Amino acid sequence: MPNNEMPKAYESKLYEDEIYAAWEKSGFFNPDNLAGEPYSIMMPPPNVTGVLHLGHALENALMDAMARYQRLNGKKVLLVPGTDHAALPTQAKVEKMLMEGGMKNPRQELGRDKLVEKIREFAEASRSTILGQIKKMGTSCDWSRLAYTFDDSRNIAVNELFRRLYNDGLIYRGYRVVNWSTKGQSTCSDDEIEYIERASVLYTFKYSKDFPITIATTRPETKLGDTAVAVHPGDERYQKYIGQTFVVDVGAEKPLEIKVIADEGVDPTFGTGALGVTPAHSQVDFLMYEKQKVSGNPIGMIQVVGIDGKMTKEAGSYAGLTVEEARAKFVGWLSTQGLLEKEPEEIVQNVGTHSRYKDVIEVLPMTQWWLDVQKVIPSKGKSLHDLMAEALTTGLDGDASKKVTITPERFTKLYLARVANLRDWCLSRQTWWGHRIPVWYRGEETFVGNGSPEGDGWEQDPDTLDTWFSSGSWTFSTLGWPEKTVDLQAFHPTSWMQMGYEILYLWLMRMVLMSTYALGEIPFKDAYIHGMLRNESGKKFSKSDANGIDPLDIIEKYGCDALRLCVLSGNTPGNDSRFSVEKIESSRNFVNKMWNISRFILMSVGDTTSSNSVAPTTVADHWILGRLETVTNQTGKLIEQFDFSLAIETLREFIWNDFADWYLEIAKIQQKDEALKTSTNEILLYVLKQSLILCHPFMPFVSEAIWKEFGTGSFVMVEKWPKVNGFFDEASEKQLVALQELIIAIRNVRSQYKIEPKKLMDVVFVVNEASREFIELNREVIAALARVNADFVLVEKYEAAASDMSVVLKDVTVFVKMETVVDAEKEKVRVEKEIAELTSYLESVAQKLSNEEFRSKAPEKIIAQMEEKQREAQEKLKKLST
RNA sequence: GGGCGGCUAGCUCAGCUGGUUAGAGCACUUGCAUGACAUGCAAGGGGUCAGAGGUUCAAAUCCUCUGCCGCCCACCA
Numbered sequence: 001m002p003n004n005e006m007p008k009a010y011e012s013k014l015y016e017d018e019i020y021a022a023w024e025k026s027g028f029f030n031p032d033n034l035a036g037e038p039y040s041i042m043m044p045p046p047n048v049t050g051v052l053h054l055g056h057a058l059e060n061a062l063m064d065a066m067a068r069y070q071r072l073n074g075k076k077v078l079l080v081p082g083t084d085h086a087a088l089p090t091q092a093k094v095e096k097m098l099m100e101g102g103m104k105n106p107r108q109e110l111g112r113d114k115l116v117e118k119i120r121e122f123a124e125a126s127r128s129t130i131l132g133q134i135k136k137m138g139t140s141c142d143w144s145r146l147a148y149t150f151d152d153s154r155n156i157a158v159n160e161l162f163r164r165l166y167n168d169g170l171i172y173r174g175y176r177v178v179n180w181s182t183k184g185q186s187t188c189s190d191d192e193i194e195y196i197e198r199a200s201v202l203y204t205f206k207y208s209k210d211f212p213i214t215i216a217t218t219r220p221e222t223k224l225g226d227t228a229v230a231v232h233p234g235d236e237r238y239q240k241y242i243g244q245t246f247v248v249d250v251g252a253e254k255p256l257e258i259k260v261i262a263d264e265g266v267d268p269t270f271g272t273g274a275l276g277v278t279p280a281h282s283q284v285d286f287l288m289y290e291k292q293k294v295s296g297n298p299i300g301m302i303q304v305v306g307i308d309g310k311m312t313k314e315a316g317s318y319a320g321l322t323v324e325e326a327r328a329k330f331v332g333w334l335s336t337q338g339l340l341e342k343e344p345e346e347i348v349q350n351v352g353t354h355s356r357y358k359d360v361i362e363v364l365p366m367t368q369w370w371l372d373v374q375k376v377i378p379s380k381g382k383s384l385h386d387l388m389a390e391a392l393t394t395g396l397d398g399d400a401s402k403k404v405t406i407t408p409e410r411f412t413k414l415y416l417a418r419v420a421n422l423r424d425w426c427l428s429r430q431t432w433w434g435h436r437i438p439v440w441y442r443g444e445e446t447f448v449g450n451g452s453p454e455g456d457g458w459e460q461d462p463d464t465l466d467t468w469f470s471s472g473s474w475t476f477s478t479l480g481w482p483e484k485t486v487d488l489q490a491f492h493p494t495s496w497m498q499m500g501y502e503i504l505y506l507w508l509m510r511m512v513l514m515s516t517y518a519l520g521e522i523p524f525k526d527a528y529i530h531g532m533l534r535n536e537s538g539k540k541f542s543k544s545d546a547n548g549i550d551p552l553d554i555i556e557k558y559g560c561d562a563l564r565l566c567v568l569s570g571n572t573p574g575n576d577s578r579f580s581v582e583k584i585e586s587s588r589n590f591v592n593k594m595w596n597i598s599r600f601i602l603m604s605v606g607d608t609t610s611s612n613s614v615a616p617t618t619v620a621d622h623w624i625l626g627r628l629e630t631v632t633n634q635t636g637k638l639i640e641q642f643d644f645s646l647a648i649e650t651l652r653e654f655i656w657n658d659f660a661d662w663y664l665e666i667a668k669i670q671q672k673d674e675a676l677k678t679s680t681n682e683i684l685l686y687v688l689k690q691s692l693i694l695c696h697p698f699m700p701f702v703s704e705a706i707w708k709e710f711g712t713g714s715f716v717m718v719e720k721w722p723k724v725n726g727f728f729d730e731a732s733e734k735q736l737v738a739l740q741e742l743i744i745a746i747r748n749v750r751s752q753y754k755i756e757p758k759k760l761m762d763v764v765f766v767v768n769e770a771s772r773e774f775i776e777l778n779r780e781v782i783a784a785l786a787r788v789n790a791d792f793v794l795v796e797k798y799e800a801a802a803s804d805m806s807v808v809l810k811d812v813t814v815f816v817k818m819e820t821v822v823d824a825e826k827e828k829v830r831v832e833k834e835i836a837e838l839t840s841y842l843e844s845v846a847q848k849l850s851n852e853e854f855r856s857k858a859p860e861k862i863i864a865q866m867e868e869k870q871r872e873a874q875e876k877l878k879k880l881s882t
Numbered sequence: 883g884g885g886c887g888g889c890u891a892g893c894u895c896a897g898c899u900g901g902u903u904a905g906a907g908c909a910c911u912u913g914c915a916u917g918a919c920a921u922g923c924a925a926g927g928g929g930u931c932a933g934a935g936g937u938u939c940a941a942a943u944c945c946u947c948u949g950c951c952g953c954c955c956a957c958c959a
Contacts (some may be wrong), residue, residue: 006918030908202959249913266958270959275957276959284958352895413886501953501954572895575888576888577895578894580893585906585908585921589921590921592921593922595921596919597918597919600918603918604918645895653906660919661916747924747925748926757914853939855939857938857939859901862940869903
């Protein structure tokens with residue numbers, strides 16, 4: 001039954017929560033209640049470090065648009081919701097809050113259990129906020145399968161993965177240099193380092209007077225731990241020293257033994273061509289240390305900086321000083337000894353900082369747990385590194401169906417470059433929040449497994465796992481792995497994944513690693529990489545700055561659909577985009593337009609129980625149904641190409657321009673004609689319903705709210721995506737366009753000569769064979785839309801009066817009768833301008849067409865097109881000239 | 883040091899597997915309370931597609947170089 005009570009404007013607040021609840025209750029978020037081919041998306045789990053921001057709104061809009069589109073296409077869609085415990089970041093966040101609350105050292109003051117409890121409280125609060133926000137965003141996820149990277153099932157998956165990797169010899173415990181955050185008192189992986197540009201001072205000096213080689217460094221204090229100087233093997237200046245060991249006094253109580261070694265990696269043309277080697281405090285130098293060891297010509301390793309960021313007792317008289325104090329002291333000593341070879345030089349340097357604790361990373365040697373990415377996996381005959389590369393190139397085992405495709409493609413290159421340079425992954429963290437390393441020790445014994453071992457005296461490793469270890473298994477841990485579940489069988493590999501480019505290395509790479517290793521499967525077939533949302537002036541939204549916008553505020557004010565449209569429009573793969581008030585208003589207006597189109601149709605049609613079959617009669621009928629078909633095809637194709645922005649633009653243009661501005665206006669005239677009324681109403685309903693389905697992936701709430709007005713009790717959410725119906729026909733499209741041009745041209749005259757909108761103008765149409773019937777057929781429509789008297793005459797010849805204005809079109813010339821003679825001069829200028837434009841256009845066309853090479857080389861279709869245009873322009877010019 | 887992306891209407895961005903007289907939204911100008919919508923309707927104005935070369939019958943679109951802006955990577959001590 002029609003509802004005449006629909007409010008004039010769509011008020012999102014009145015509908016959204018109720019509709020979401022109804023969707024949930026319907027059970028259609030759960031694929032078990034759907035039929036068809038499985039389609040799965042795993043939601044990138046938001047970190048419980050805080051609440052959701054606009055970036056998450058974008059992600060939810062992307063995922064949900066895809067999920068809803070696939071559901072409408074009859075797929076058995078699974079969208080798994082979840083959150084990430086974000087081990088170190090969450091602990092860092094809570095510690096920061098505690099410290100802001102007055103605590104000096106939360107770890108010391110609270111102890112492990114109490115601090116973990118505090119973090120858990122924070123995480124749980126954050127988690128429940130986040131889950132509520134996801135619902136507010138309208139995301140159609142299956143809440144019965146809700147997952148958390150830190151819940152029991154995921155813990156089992158994590159431990160099992162660790163156990164398998166350990167048994168395959170890929171996870172090992174080793175003493176190597178690590179990236180160390182003094183502030184966070186923990187290691188971090190290479191991927192968690194953020195490089196920042198910083199002013200620094202380069203010192204060039206000799207260790208002692210009798211040492212023959214000059215070196216340079218920005219970290220003089222670490223030179224107290226030097227054990228070698230490396231030179232290029234071919235460097236003639238230093239060749240004679242290679243292999244020699246010098247004992248040098250650096251004024252730190254303990255003399256250093258410096259061996260001169262040869263290394264191909266040293267650039268003889270850079271600086272002094274010699275490199276002081278500090279194995280304990282440099283990644284590169286450590287590699288040299290390892291290389292020397294293997295070659296049977298070992299060098300020493302001295303750790304002079306400790307985990308507290310202070311000099312160790314190995315640094316002799318420097319022990320206990322901070323690195324800055326030690327640097328000043330050592331540089332002072334060098335200076336008084338006259339060892340500085342030249343003035344300290346101010347340079348700009350990239351320095352690695354911890355992404356969460358923000359302090360400068362110290363490189364230190366420690367015993368930690370590592371994942372070897374190069375070692376050959378016994379059962380596979382290749383390394384993790386090989387698997388990661390294969391999955392993005394040839395497909396796993398050369399099987400193209402097991403290939404991950406990234407959109408946009410350029411990120412594939414970035415990924416592969418990174419994989420090529422991958423070092424072993426440091427897995428253990430000294431922070432307390434996270435999956436505890438599943439390893440137990442008892443004396444010399446080590447136990448690795450799922451759950452503590454039998455017997456007394458076992459102690460579990462105190463460290464926790466890098467948080468990305470658990471997120472890496474997300475695509476399958478969410479499906480019940482390591483059990484061979486029905487879900488795993490049906491939904492893995494997942495169908496589609498979307499994420500921001502900033503976690504390409506951190507996450508995408510690790511998902512590929514885990515999935516290819518554990519399942520021999522890719523984690524997903526397609527990965528869509530989106531850019532970052534920035535504020536109006538192009539700045540990054542950041543939590544600390546005040547420019548953060550809460551998506552919930554936006555939803556409250558403009559509605560969820562508007563927010564979704566806003567973040568998706570103008571957003572192309574891999575590129576950042578901006579969020580602005582103007583943009584969200586524009587989106588909100590479109591939502592409201594949809595509402596009002598529906599309001600008009602529901603109010604004017606009466607019986608809304610459409611038969612779903614239509615019988616087009618008029619040109620406009622044929623045209624709108626044809627357009628609907630074209631747009632249906634285009635939209636589907638665009639979504640499948642992940643071009644959401646263009647899909648929305650296509651829909652907007654159809655719904656607003658074609659359907660609302662033209663068809664609805666024409667329909668109003670047709671509704672007055674008893675013979676056309678029924679068929680027109682059927683078409684209005686049909687096009688509206690199909691449009692609601694097309695829009696549903698992007699504006700789920702308003703489409704569902706309107707659908708409800710039909711009173712069928714069904715959900716648009718589980719309707720069928722429109723099928724090609726065979727209505728498109730080119731002739732109708734051309735005719736309608738001609739009709740539009742005619743009406744616009746007459747309106748233009750009114751506008752230009754300031755004729756009152758209400759006044760019906762008198763016109764005469766000069767027609768030819770081709771146009772007479774067409775004009776006659778559309779007499780009513782032309783009269784109403786151009787606001788001219790409907791009794792206009794059609795003639796073949798017309799003697800224009802001085803006061804007549806003429807409008808020249810392809811097969812028809814319209815004379816608008818004016819009350820007085822208009823400014824003849826002005827009109828002459830207008831016509832002359834038009835003639836001039838046409839003439840110059842014709843010239844350029846003629847030039848092309850007379851070009852022999854164009855005629856011989858261009859495709860026939862192009863030539864024909866151009867000739868057609870030439871004919872049209874010539875005809876128009878001829879008429880204008882008379 | 884290497885690599886990548888961007889530079890198109892006042893603003894935000896499409897178009898870029900070469901071929902419509904280059905598009906959209908917002909903003910702007912003019913007019914309009916028309917009975918779906920002023921969160922609207924109608925009619926308009928506005929761009930030598932960063933610059934310079936080149937390839938081609940034809941370039942915003944392909945190639946080269948330059949200039950800004952931004953991002954990523956790297957063991958330059």
